[in-house]
Amino acid sequence: MTTPRDRARARTMDEITRIGREHLALHGAAALSLRAVARDLGVVSSAVYRYVRSRDELLTLLLVQGYDELGDAVDAAVAAVPARRHRERFFALGRAVRSWALTEPATYALLFGGPVPGYAAPGEQTTAPGTRVPRLMLEIAAAAHAVGELDLPQVGRIGKPLATGLDGIRSQFEIDLPDAVLVRGVTVWSSLFGAVGFEVFGQYGPDRLGDPEALFEHHLAALAGVLGLAG
Amino acid sequence: MTTPRDRARARTMDEITRIGREHLALHGAAALSLRAVARDLGVVSSAVYRYVRSRDELLTLLLVQGYDELGDAVDAAVAAVPARRHRERFFALGRAVRSWALTEPATYALLFGGPVPGYAAPGEQTTAPGTRVPRLMLEIAAAAHAVGELDLPQVGRIGKPLATGLDGIRSQFEIDLPDAVLVRGVTVWSSLFGAVGFEVFGQYGPDRLGDPEALFEHHLAALAGVLGLAG
DNA sequence: GGCGGAAAGAGAGCAGTGCTCTCGGGATGA
DNA sequence: TCATCCCGAGAGCACTGCTCTCTTTCCGCC
Numbered sequence: 001m002t003t004p005r006d007r008a009r010a011r012t013m014d015e016i017t018r019i020g021r022e023h024l025a026l027h028g029a030a031a032l033s034l035r036a037v038a039r040d041l042g043v044v045s046s047a048v049y050r051y052v053r054s055r056d057e058l059l060t061l062l063l064v065q066g067y068d069e070l071g072d073a074v075d076a077a078v079a080a081v082p083a084r085r086h087r088e089r090f091f092a093l094g095r096a097v098r099s100w101a102l103t104e105p106a107t108y109a110l111l112f113g114g115p116v117p118g119y120a121a122p123g124e125q126t127t128a129p130g131t132r133v134p135r136l137m138l139e140i141a142a143a144a145h146a147v148g149e150l151d152l153p154q155v156g157r158i159g160k161p162l163a164t165g166l167d168g169i170r171s172q173f174e175i176d177l178p179d180a181v182l183v184r185g186v187t188v189w190s191s192l193f194g195a196v197g198f199e200v201f202g203q204y205g206p207d208r209l210g211d212p213e214a215l216f217e218h219h220l221a222a223l224a225g226v227l228g229l230a231g
Numbered sequence: 232m233t234t235p236r237d238r239a240r241a242r243t244m245d246e247i248t249r250i251g252r253e254h255l256a257l258h259g260a261a262a263l264s265l266r267a268v269a270r271d272l273g274v275v276s277s278a279v280y281r282y283v284r285s286r287d288e289l290l291t292l293l294l295v296q297g298y299d300e301l302g303d304a305v306d307a308a309v310a311a312v313p314a315r316r317h318r319e320r321f322f323a324l325g326r327a328v329r330s331w332a333l334t335e336p337a338t339y340a341l342l343f344g345g346p347v348p349g350y351a352a353p354g355e356q357t358t359a360p361g362t363r364v365p366r367l368m369l370e371i372a373a374a375a376h377a378v379g380e381l382d383l384p385q386v387g388r389i390g391k392p393l394a395t396g397l398d399g400i401r402s403q404f405e406i407d408l409p410d411a412v413l414v415r416g417v418t419v420w421s422s423l424f425g426a427v428g429f430e431v432f433g434q435y436g437p438d439r440l441g442d443p444e445a446l447f448e449h450h451l452a453a454l455a456g457v458l459g460l461a462g
Numbered sequence: 463g464g465c466g467g468a469a470a471g472a473g474a475g476c477a478g479t480g481c482t483c484t485c486g487g488g489a490t491g492a
Numbered sequence: 493t494c495a496t497c498c499c500g501a502g503a504g505c506a507c508t509g510c511t512c513t514c515t516t517t518c519c520g521c522c
Contacts, residue, residue, distance in 0.1 A: 005490070005498075028346065030261035035479065046482080047500045055480065113345020114432060115259065127436065156452055158445070165441025186446060187426070187453045190434075194425015195418070201345060203421075205358065210396025214389070215417060221387055222418045222457050236469070236519065243470095264508065277511080278471045286509065 013051055015041060020062050021107070029110040032059065056119050059110070063121055064129055066107040071132035073100045078136060086144035087229045093137055094192055094220045101196045108200055112193055134189045135173050141185055141227060142175050151228035155180045181228065188223045195219045244282055246272060251293050252338070260341040263290065287350050290341070294352055295360055297338040302363035304331045309367060317375035318460045324368055325423055325451045332427045339431055343424055365420045366404050372416055372458060373406050382459035386411040412459065419454045426450045 002010075019040045023032055034055050038045040052058045077096035081089045101108040110116070111130070144150040158166070158179050166182045169175070177185070198204055199212050209215055224230075233241075250271045254263055265286050269276040283289045308327035312320045332339040341347070342361070375381040389397070389410045397413045400406070408416070429435055430443050440446055455461075 003490080009498095030347065033479065034481085043499095044501050045480085046502075049481075050499060109345030112428075112432070112434070114340030115344075116261065123437065130434075153453075155449055158449075159442060161442035162440065162445040162449075165438060165446070168438060168441070183446070183449045184453060186440065187422075187450050190426040190429040190450070191418070191422035191454075192425070193434075194423070194428065195421040197343075197425065197428065198421040201343070203343070203424075206354065207396060207399060209393065209417065210399070211390060211392035214393040215396070215414070218386055218389075218393075218414045219418050219421070222384075222415060223422075226453050226457060234519075240469090265510085266508065274470095275472055276509085277473075280510075281470055 009051070012041075016048065016051055016058070017061055017065060020058055021065070024062060024106045024110065025104065026106075028106055029059070029113070030116050032062075034058065059116060059119055060122060060125060062107065063110055063126055066104070066111050067126065067129035067132065069104070069107070070097070070100050070111070071129060071136075074133055074136060078140070083143065084147075086140055086149060087224055089140045089143075090137070090224055090227065090229055091220050093133070093140065094216070094223070097133065097192060098196050098199070098216055101200045105200050108196075112197055113201065131172070134185075135175075137189060137192075138169070138173055138175050138177065138182070138185050141181055141229070142177050144229060145177055145181060149230075150181065151230055152178065153180050153184045153226070153228050155183055158183065184227050188227045191219075191223055191226070240282070243272075247279060247282055247289070248292055248296060251289055252296075255293060255337045255341065256335070257337075259337055260290070260344075261347050263293075265289065290347060290350055291353060291356060293338065294341055294357055297335070297342050298357065298360035298363065300335070300338070301328070301331050301342070302360060302367075305364055305367060309371070314374065315378075317371055317380060318455055320371045320374075321368070321455055321458065321460055322451050324364070324371065325447070325454070328364065328423060329427050329430070329447055332431045336431050339427075343428055344432070362403070365416075366406075368420060368423075369400070369404055369406050369408065369413070369416050372412055372460070373408050375460060376408055376412060380460075381412065382461055383409065384411050384415045384457070384459050386414050389414065415458050419458045422450075422454055422457070 016037060019037050020032065022040075023036060032055065034048050034052070035045040037058070038048045041048065052061070074093055074096040077092045078089050081092045083089070115121075141150060162183075163179060166179050169182055169186075170177070195216060199208065199216070202208075204212065247268060250268050251263065253271075254267060263286065265279055265283070266276040268289070269279045272279065283292070305324055305327040308323045309320050312323045314320070346352075372381060393414075394410060397410050400413055400417075401408070426447060430439065430447070433439075435443065
């Protein structure tokens with residue numbers, strides 16, 4: 001049962017997040033200002049507080065929306081590759097992360113850059129959408145493993161505390177992979193976002209090493225090797 | 232010739248950066264406030280503008296100081312390992328980056344996290360100190376390569392634009408390494424900071440995968456392999 | 463030793479921020 | 493029809509960066 005008032009409210013909420021995204025892209029996360037959003041909305045600043053409890057709540061909204069967008073983009077890219085071609089699926093995942101990050105650098109910074117001062121993301125709202133990419137990556141690895149197409153990596157001894165942590169991943173993701181693969185999976189996961197982050201945040205310097213796209217393909221090839229995805 | 236006034240000025244400058252570091256650690260980069268620094272300094276806000284042109288200039292000061300601290304820490308850690316033990320040197324480098332980042336998470340976020348809105352780091356002041364770690368990493372690889380202790384990685388074809396970018400690295404760092412090693416070097420460099428960033432920025436979740444230190448050792452082992460540092 | 467000039471701090475002021483409060487008008491639902 | 497409740501307006505508080513002017517203080521030169 002949606003009353004006209006409900007619909008008007010939903011429209012205004014959408015407007016607010018839309019304008020928020022614009023400001024995020026234009027001025028960055030920490031510069032997100034409710035007053036400015038209100039101005040663009042054509043409304044006085046206090047009125048926005050009818051819809052959003054605080055600036056932090058708006059940040060959380062944009063955070064979740066960002067995770068979902070990234071997850072959707074990666075899902076779509078991976079789904080476009082036949083399920084058996086595990087290595088290509090991994091490449092598609094990586095490329096999707098990179099191109100989404102390049103399209104939405106400010107949102108990417110909100111998700112994976114340093115924390116916004118004075119703002120702590122509420123885990124209960126953000127962990128689920130935030131784990132979509134690593135989950136999918138591990139699913140790709142698991143699919144390859146299930147058909148014997150994953151080279152089991154040689155890793156050093158895995159201590160008990162770490163093994164417990166890996167059990168946490170296994171149960172949270174309902175995925176069955178040997179410890180060695182999980183460890184390498186975490187390495188590859190963090191490395192992937194390290195590479196993307198360096199490019200998006202400009203660590204490669206002004207010339208961006210000449211050809212960042214080609215460089216990224218080499219990253220992916222190396223990381224696929226680390227994960228054990230040969231063919 | 233340092234007059235008493237000069238010395239007093241230098242002392243005040245030190246005080247300002249010291250207090251700035253404190254605030255950075257306590258409240259984060261984007262929350263750095265000149266007024267708050269002035270209060271802690273026991274002085275009215277306008278007075279600090281006698282020493283620091285703007286908030287951005289203070290940020291740059293802290294940025295350069297951070298890069299230098301990190302560089303010093305890494306240099307010291309690597310120098311403590313015999314020059315021949317290339318793999319151990321690489322491990323020492325990685326561990327030093329991680330432990331410095333964990334000690335100074337806010338400064339780390341300033342250096343490698345998302346950009347502070349409205350602030351663009353002046354490259355001419357920050358590139359030199361900012362490249363100390365990758366330079367040292369490549370020097371380790373070069374030392375291993377020079378004595379034939381580096382496994383040449385098998386990488387895909389390297390196009391011309393990327394090769395030009397790699398030439399830039401070679402000339403900037405005055406280091407002679409084959410393209411393949413350089414490409415892998417960049418992968419390892421970005422991956423290292425990806426792993427450290429994930430841990431420092433809390434991407435591993437509240438339980439931090441049980442044993443982040445052990446996990447990081449596995450990261451390093453995998454990355455040493457990517458770089459070709461076997462023994 | 464004294465004095466001119468430079469440096470440094472004080473304080474007011476402007477425009478902006480997040481957020482709270484109260485108030486009035488108007489659509490909504492009984 | 494009418495009471496209710498929602499929503500926007502506006503004032504206000506405490507904070508921010510930064511600029512300007514004014515006064516004090518100290519330094520170095522003659």
